[in-house]
Amino acid sequence: MNNSLPITIVIFGASGDLTERKLIPAIFSQYRKGRLPAHVRIVGFARRPWNPDDFRAHLLHGMQAYAAETYDEQAWQSFGANVFYVRGDLSTGADYATLHQALNDLESGPANRLYYLATAPEYYIPAVTHLGANQMADEDEAWRRIVIEKPFGHDLASAKHLNEVLHAVFQESQVYRIDHYLGKETAQNLLFFRFANTIFEPLWNRNYIYNVQVTVAESVDVGHRAGYYDETGVLRDMFQNHLLQLLTLIAMEPPASFNADSVRNEKVKVLAAVRPITPANVAGRTVRGQYRTYRDAPGVARGSQTATYAALQLYIDNWRWQGVPFYLRSGKVMPAKMSEIIIQFRRPPHVMFNFPPERLLHSNLLSICLQPNEGIHLRFEAKVPDSVQDTRSVDMEFYFRSSFGDGPLPDAYERLLLDALAGDASLFTRSDEIEQAWRLIDPIMAAWVTPQAPPLSFYEAGTWGPPEADMFMARDERVWRSVCGAGK
Ligand code: BG6
Numbered sequence: 001m002n003n004s005l006p007i008t009i010v011i012f013g014a015s016g017d018l019t020e021r022k023l024i025p026a027i028f029s030q031y032r033k034g035r036l037p038a039h040v041r042i043v044g045f046a047r048r049p050w051n052p053d054d055f056r057a058h059l060l061h062g063m064q065a066y067a068a069e070t071y072d073e074q075a076w077q078s079f080g081a082n083v084f085y086v087r088g089d090l091s092t093g094a095d096y097a098t099l100h101q102a103l104n105d106l107e108s109g110p111a112n113r114l115y116y117l118a119t120a121p122e123y124y125i126p127a128v129t130h131l132g133a134n135q136m137a138d139e140d141e142a143w144r145r146i147v148i149e150k151p152f153g154h155d156l157a158s159a160k161h162l163n164e165v166l167h168a169v170f171q172e173s174q175v176y177r178i179d180h181y182l183g184k185e186t187a188q189n190l191l192f193f194r195f196a197n198t199i200f201e202p203l204w205n206r207n208y209i210y211n212v213q214v215t216v217a218e219s220v221d222v223g224h225r226a227g228y229y230d231e232t233g234v235l236r237d238m239f240q241n242h243l244l245q246l247l248t249l250i251a252m253e254p255p256a257s258f259n260a261d262s263v264r265n266e267k268v269k270v271l272a273a274v275r276p277i278t279p280a281n282v283a284g285r286t287v288r289g290q291y292r293t294y295r296d297a298p299g300v301a302r303g304s305q306t307a308t309y310a311a312l313q314l315y316i317d318n319w320r321w322q323g324v325p326f327y328l329r330s331g332k333v334m335p336a337k338m339s340e341i342i343i344q345f346r347r348p349p350h351v352m353f354n355f356p357p358e359r360l361l362h363s364n365l366l367s368i369c370l371q372p373n374e375g376i377h378l379r380f381e382a383k384v385p386d387s388v389q390d391t392r393s394v395d396m397e398f399y400f401r402s403s404f405g406d407g408p409l410p411d412a413y414e415r416l417l418l419d420a421l422a423g424d425a426s427l428f429t430r431s432d433e434i435e436q437a438w439r440l441i442d443p444i445m446a447a448w449v450t451p452q453a454p455p456l457s458f459y460e461a462g463t464w465g466p467p468e469a470d471m472f473m474a475r476d477e478r479v480w481r482s483v484c485g486a487g488k
């Protein structure tokens with residue numbers, strides 16, 4: 001396929017929040033950095049009765065409101081000259097014929113195309129079907145790719161159906177399912193940390209690791225998305241995608257090379273090896289919580305049982321990880337926005353120092369701070385100077401900002417967008433991977449409505465989840481750890 005052809009990025013749902021907040025700032029930032037291929041056009045496709053100037057004004061407003069730091073008047077003017085708009089209803093077939101014609105007119109010759117579905121999920125199937133019906137996915141001299149946002153399905157059956165609809169029109173190699181956590185620099189760095197170094201890999205297994213903890217805490221509430229969220233809940237919104245993706249990066253075997261198939265093959269194997277949660281073990285292996293004011297939000301059902309917090313204990317049944325618990329937790333309205341991975345190593349097997357008998361040595365911790373304070377800490381024991389035999393935990397620290405400069409790390413969308421344009425799907429989720437993730441989440445959702453389910457526990461806004469989450473760890477004689485900063 002000819003990569004030097006002009007490129008058209010068609011944004012479906014162009015008037016929406018995602019376009020304004022994330023997508024356009026990411027495209028513009030790459031444009032300013034000179035990283036976009038020459039001759040890129042952006043075409044918005046949505047229902048609003050706009051002309052291209054209205055659309056440009058809408059994007060400008062988004063840039064100023066959400067991405068003021070990357071805005072630059074002069075660059076914006078030249079960028080704007082490549083921005084166009086086609087009005088259309090995403091579920092009306094005839095409007096795709098109009099879009100197709102408008103694209104052909106604009107391109108006036110062969111051009112590669114990236115269709116970006118930044119729409120509400122109910123438009124995914126109509127959009128794909130109409131693209132197919134209008135032969136807009138056919139690749140002759142130019143490539144055609146499609147980017148799909150999460151949520152990818154609501155459960156395994158709907159995800160499978162969506163995959164079938166997609167595969168009837170596009171080849172898997174044309175499909176880019178976005179999980180923006182994979183575009184975060186710190187998530188990508190996990191692979192470099194593990195596989196560009198030799199010192200940690202020999203320790204990265206059941207012989208040395210006592211447990212792994214993944215926390216993705218958010219300080220925001222469900223805000224204006226309450227209607228969507230009440231149907232979704234934290235397992236579908238955060239675990240099925242972001243947390244399970246992080247789990248795969250932590251637990252996967254080293255792929256032979258960094259290409260989309262090798263990386264994704266290894267990730268799928270991890271998901272396939274996760275021991276299922278069933279009604280028989282759901283009470284011991286999950287916690288579900290809801291913040292106290294959640295039900296007051298407009299759009300939330302009275303007496304809603306939707307979890308805004310969850311903690312899971314997962315086991316990966318393979319040689320490397322047998323017997324090592326992975327604790328995953330995520331929730332809304334917690335004290336801070338903070339994502340962290342903790343690798344807790346085993347304690348030294350024998351205490352040779354003259355400690356009182358009840359005193360144990362602390363285990364070493366490796367903390368990977370995904371956001372904020374992006375960096376890595378290694379916590380170990382040191383002798384307190386001028387003591388006879390006292391020890392204290394100290395940290396060896398790496399911060400992205402002190403090692404690589406003060407500027408903000410690029411937004412996840414910047415990298416993902418460039419990868420999709422370059423045809424590199426390594427950081428996108430493959431169809432079997434997404435289905436495997438649903439295979440893990442569906443039984444938990446099902447078990448949560450059985451009599452064996454753990455009770456829905458309530459927590460105050462601004463706390464680290466319900467008290468049951470601490471009891472859950474205490475039962476295993478463990479505690480939630482945090483080294484990055486704000487957590488406990
Ligand atoms: C989204 C979820 O996928 O991720 C949101 O739908 C959540 O509910 C968001 O707030 C968190 O992303 P980030 O990058 O802000 O941690």
